[in-house]
Amino acid sequence: MQQRRLVRTKTRAVVVDYVLEELFEGRLKSGDRIDLDEVCEALGVSRLPVREAIVMLERDGIVSTKYHRGVYVEPFDAESIMDDFEIMGVLSGIAVRRLAEKQDTETIAALQGLVEELRSADPEDRDRVFELVQQIITLEQRAGGSRRLRAELRSYHGYLPQAFRVGAGRSHARTVEAHDLVVRAIVAGDGEEAARHRLEDFRDAGRRVVAELERRGVLSGA
Structure with a gap:
């Protein structure tokens, strides 16, 4: 994932925007595993807003969490x-x-x-x-x-x-x-x-x- 140049606020909304941008730009694809540590590093945020964002994205069917395996991008078709x-x-x-x-x-x-x-x-x-x-x-x-x-x-x-x-x-x-x-x-x-x-x-x-x-x-x- 690319390093974001500017982060307006360290909130879950920024994390959601970031993941969606990666998806729409093709840097994340269906079935890819999302490295949450990379997201934290790219945005300069703690794990908490990232976890909150993943809950939101999972609710909306964008990602899914697989027990003991991580977070994966759902089919994007x-x-x-x-x-x-x-x-x-x-x-x-x-x-x-x-x-x-x-x-x-x-x-x-x-x-x-x-x-x-x-x-x-x-x-x-x-x-x-x-x-x-x-x-x-x-x-x-x-x-x-x-x-x-x-x-x-x-x-x-x-x-x-x-x-x-x-x-x-x-x-x-x-x-x-x-x-x-x-x-x-x-x-x-x-x-x-x-x-x-x-x-x-x-x-x-x-x-x-x-x-x-x-x-x-x-x-x-x-």
Whole structure:
């Protein structure tokens, strides 16, 4: 595993991000054993946050712990990735459907503002574009989701950024259009249409991630 140049905070979230980055970049592959001492050394953290991160990753089906043998990467294949994006899309669709029903003017105004910021962002500034997309999705999920729904979606908060960065090849115009369609449907009070657009956006993201990982030869069987 490569040495990380900068560690923002010594928390389990950083460890989760690190392991997922290794996986999406192909430095970890299906069936590989994760050397926890190497992770500690690479991030400059103790065993505690690493163990906590492994529990989270195992809960999400990314790794499995084999008694007296260690921690191993679970199969990382196209079908599993598309399932992840399908689940995220369905859950996010519930959130935007509720937003359309609630007609919370403050949240709607905030979403419209974020879409306009996204529209005017420099397409070459991928970090800013990605940040705005994350803000839009997070606001939709937070404002439209119940406590239970938000808890389910939080399990993807480490996975989603890594996956989206891998599949970031969509044009800027298409990115803006995808989020604008969702927000317009929310404004119109059409929850079903908002949910449909949000689900299709996640499916599209999943297809792009799979295509890129197949190109890199990262996926199981690739």
